[in-house]
Amino acid sequence: MPDKDVFAFTSLISGLANHGQSADAIQLFGRMQSEKVIPNEVTFICVLSACSRMGLVDEGLRIFNCMSVVYGIEPGVQHYGCMVDLLGRAGLLEEAKRLVREMPMEPDSYVLGALLNSCRVHGDVELGKETVESLVERGLDHGGVHVLLSNMYASSNQWDWVVKVRKEMGAKKVRKVPGCSSIEIDGTVSEFVAGDMSYLRVEDVMLVLLGIDNHLKFLLLADDNTNSNMIAY
Structure with missing residues (x-):
């Protein structure tokens, strides 16, 4: 320089x-x-x-x-x-x-x-x-x-x-x-605002989140059972 x-x-x-x-x-x-x-x-x-x-x-x-x-x-x-x-x-x-x-x-x-x-x-x-x-x-x-x-x-x-x-x-x-977040998929940007339920596919989003939540709870329960069995053994 x-x-x-x-x-x-x-x-x-x-x-x-x-x-x-x-x-x-x-x-x-x-x-x-x-x-x-x-x-x-x-x-x-x-x-x-x-x-x-x-x-x-x-x-x-x-x-x-x-x-x-x-x-x-x-x-x-x-x-x-x-x-x-x-x-x-x-x-x-x-x-x-x-x-x-x-x-x-x-x-x-x-x-x-x-x-x-x-x-x-x-x-x-x-x-x-x-x-x-x-x-x-x-x-x-x-x-x-x-x-x-x-x-x-x-x-x-x-x-x-x-x-x-x-x-x-x-x-x-x-x-x-x-809070606000956005995601782009195939050139389409979708924006999500905390607490906003006006999104057109909000029901689909809630179902996916519910599925993830249930899956995490299942994994947590399975992990607890495994630990309990190990302690009992």
Whole structure:
């Protein structure tokens, strides 16, 4: 590549990071620095995302700090979002919470969403509740946020809170966007939406699903009987 400018490097780093080659993306960023090519804001978003995917907390913090110290680039909300995601994935929820609190700008839905998802992964229901409240205060909540909180309560067997969250969703007329999937057979695309019974061949679909369910139950029963016979023997 004759002209290896910031745009070329950034495009390559982004492509590597988005296709599961985060280690190569970080290595390329180091090469970019060694060749005295000055990164821009987008470059840092890409390389911080790569650090997040690999769980490289120390490397991510080093790169984040060098933005302003070395290159005079003040981190924006997207850079903070990457760092919250990085810390959260690593289970450093208190550090992630502190970073959100100390941000020089208002956190957006991406930042708070990253924190909320980390709460879900690591089972921190209380911090998850605080994060949802922050989203609601800023008018950034939607159906998926409330469903996620409800699922977090369910995972920790706090069923009273599950009911409360669902009731609040009903009172606020908050609805989760239904899941959707599609399949193409012989050039024809069929789309299926969760809870939608208007599909023309829905009865055929239900019969097939019922058959699969019965077959799985039969296999499970047969497996249980085999294990029981082995124990008896």
